[in-house]
Amino acid sequence: MQDIEVIEDPQVAVAALEPTRSRLLAALAAPASATELAGRTGLTRQRANYHLKALEQHGLVQPAGERRHGGLTERLLVASAAAYLVSPAALGDAAGDPxxxxxxxxxxxxxxxxxxxxxxxxxxxxxxxxxxTPVVTFSLDSELRLAASPQARAAFADDLTAAVAAVIRRHHLPADAPGDDYRLIVTTHPRENVND
Structure with missing residues (x-):
């Protein structure tokens, strides 16, 4: 199971975003049968099976073995990832573009x-x-508290810009030098207050 799967296909996104199917995906962090999922989600076994087949057709769930239950053999399924993200690419040309x-x-x-x-x-x-070949990335996630004034925010932005520009000047190679190209994005935004 992947830790995160990015969905780019619009049809797969539609399947994953349907509310009942997204509930089933969340419930399939560990292998389960349609009968178990029906009990957990309040669906009939037939409805659970219907939605599970659609999720399996789109590669969002996969077989995870079988289990004997009474005189029956139940098929177990598991989500293909622990979490899903719908890529803006699913929107094609309508996706956000800076x-x-x-x-x-x-x-x-x-x-x-x-x-x-x-x-x-x-x-x-x-x-x-x-x-x-692995994708080499670097991420920095931090939180800070700034004075609540436009001047303080502007001073922070100026200092951060100067610091980042200095690092880029020290490490950036000319276009004809051997090396790999990277994109650098530095962002700040207000932190969502979870207590509101």
Whole structure:
């Protein structure tokens, strides 16, 4: 089972997003039969089977063995991943694109950057799965508290820009030098207050 699967196919996304099917996917972190899932989700066994077949046809669940139950043999299924993410690529040309967002300081621009990141990393991961070459990444996730004023935010942005620019100057190679190309995105956004 993968830790996360990115869904790019619109038909697979539709199957995964259907509310009953998404509940079944969440319930299939460990192998289970249609009968077990029916009991856990309040569905009839026939309805559970119907939805499980659709999920299996789209590769979202997979066989996980069999188990004898009474005089019957039950098929066990398990989710193909612990978690799923629908890629903006599932929307085709309608997906978010930073090139179509004018205000680079807006939350919408940041979302478009995140969408591009998901699309690019998904393509790289698919290629890596084929070639066996790992995708080398680096992520830094931090939280900080700033004074609640435009001046404080601007001072932070200026300092961060200067620091990142200095690191880039020290490590960036000329275009004709041997090396690998990387994309660097530095973002800040207000942290969602979970207590609200």
């Amino acid at each position: 090139a179509r967002t004018a205000d680079r300081g807006s939350a919408r621009y940041l979302i478009a950057l995140a969408a591009r990141t998901v699309r690019e990393l998904t393509r790289l991961l698919r290629r890596a799965d084929t070639t066996g």
